[in-house]
Amino acid sequence: MMAFLKEKFMGYLLALIPALGWGFQSIVMQKIGGKFTNKVMGMAMTTFVFAVIIFFFKHPTTVNSNLIIGSFLCGLFWIVGQLLxxxxxxxxxxSMAMPVSTGEQLLGTTLMGALYFHEWQSGWQFILGIGALAFIIVGIYLTTYSNEKKEKNINLKSGLIVLTISSLGLIGYAVIPRIFDLNSWDILLPQSIAMLITMFIIAGVQKNRKILDVKTWQNMVTGIFFAIANIAILFSNEVNGVAVGYTLSQLNVIVATLGGLLIxxxxxxxxxxxxxxxxxxxxxVGAIMIGATKE
Known part of the structure; x- marks a missing residue:
C-alpha cells in the first residue's frame, strides 16, 4: 500500500513539472527582457539543443512524409503562437494574457477533440464538457475586466486580438500531431529544426536583423523552462495518463498569473x-472537468 501511494505521489510531482515550467517561462522571459523576437529565438535555440540530446535516446523508427510535414507545421504554428x-x-x-491564452487554448483543443477526433462518445462527457467550456468562457471574460476609470498604458483591444490569433497558433501546435498521427517523441527534433528555420526567416525580413544579440542568448534560460516542461509532459502522460497529466499541466496559468502580480x-x-x-x-475548474472527460 505504501509503495502504491509513493508511486502515485511521485507521479503527481512529475505531472506538476510542466505547470511550473510553463508557468515560470513567461515570468523569466519578462525579467530578462529583450524584443519579442529575441525571447522566442532564445527559446527555439534551447528547444533544439534539448531535442538533439533526446534524439540519441528516443529517435524515430521511420521517417516519412507525415513526420516531415507534420513536424514542420507544428514548428511553424508554435513560432506564430509564441511570438504573438x-x-x-x-x-x-x-497576469491578464496567460489566463486568456490558456482559456482560449482549452476551448480550441477541447472543441477539436470533441468535434474532429470524436473524443466525446457518451452523454456524461457532453454534459461535463459543455459545462467545462461554459466555466472557461466566463472565466476568460472575468479575467479581461478592466477598470475603465483607471488610466493604463496598454491597448486592451489590440492585446486581446493578438492573443486570440496567438491561441490559434498554439492550438494548431497541439492538435497537428494527432491529425498526422505522430508520436510526440518522434517530432521533437524535426519540430525544433522547423522552429529555428522559421525564426531565421522572420529575422531575415526584419529591418533590425540583430536576432542573435545578447538578449537572445540570455533568453535561452527561458527556453530551458519550456523544454523541461515540454519533455516532462510526455513522461507525465505515460506515467499518469493523459487525464491527470493534461489537467495538472494546465495549472501553469496559476503560476504565471500570480507570478505576474507578485514577481x-x-x-x-x-x-x-x-x-x-x-x-x-x-x-x-474547467480544465479539471475537461481532464475528467478524457478518462
Whole structure:
C-alpha cells in the first residue's frame, strides 16, 4: 500500500513539472527582457539543443512524409503562437494574457477533440464538457475586466486580438500531431529544426536583423523552462495518463498569473484583482472537468 501511494505521489510531482515550467517561462522571459523576437529565438535555440540530446535516446523508427510535414507545421504554428503571445505580454501584461491564452487554448483543443477526433462518445462527457467550456468562457471574460476609470498604458483591444490569433497558433501546435498521427517523441527534433528555420526567416525580413544579440542568448534560460516542461509532459502522460497529466499541466496559468502580480509587480485595482482571481478559478475548474472527460 505504501509503495502504491509513493508511486502515485511521485507521479503527481512529475505531472506538476510542466505547470511550473510553463508557468515560470513567461515570468523569466519578462525579467530578462529583450524584443519579442529575441525571447522566442532564445527559446527555439534551447528547444533544439534539448531535442538533439533526446534524439540519441528516443529517435524515430521511420521517417516519412507525415513526420516531415507534420513536424514542420507544428514548428511553424508554435513560432506564430509564441511570438504573438509574447507580444501580448507587452500589451496587456502576463497576469491578464496567460489566463486568456490558456482559456482560449482549452476551448480550441477541447472543441477539436470533441468535434474532429470524436473524443466525446457518451452523454456524461457532453454534459461535463459543455459545462467545462461554459466555466472557461466566463472565466476568460472575468479575467479581461478592466477598470475603465483607471488610466493604463496598454491597448486592451489590440492585446486581446493578438492573443486570440496567438491561441490559434498554439492550438494548431497541439492538435497537428494527432491529425498526422505522430508520436510526440518522434517530432521533437524535426519540430525544433522547423522552429529555428522559421525564426531565421522572420529575422531575415526584419529591418533590425540583430536576432542573435545578447538578449537572445540570455533568453535561452527561458527556453530551458519550456523544454523541461515540454519533455516532462510526455513522461507525465505515460506515467499518469493523459487525464491527470493534461489537467495538472494546465495549472501553469496559476503560476504565471500570480507570478505576474507578485514577481513582475503588474498593477491591478482591487476590483480587477477580484475578477481576475475568480476567472482564474473558473478556468482551472474547467480544465479539471475537461481532464475528467478524457478518462
Amino acid at each position: 503571445q509574447v507580444k501580448a505580454f507587452d500589451l496587456v501584461g502576463v 513582475l509587480h503588474e498593477k491591478k485595482s482591487k476590483r480587477e484583482l477580484f475578477f481576475t482571481l475568480i476567472g482564474l478559478v473558473l478556468i482551472v
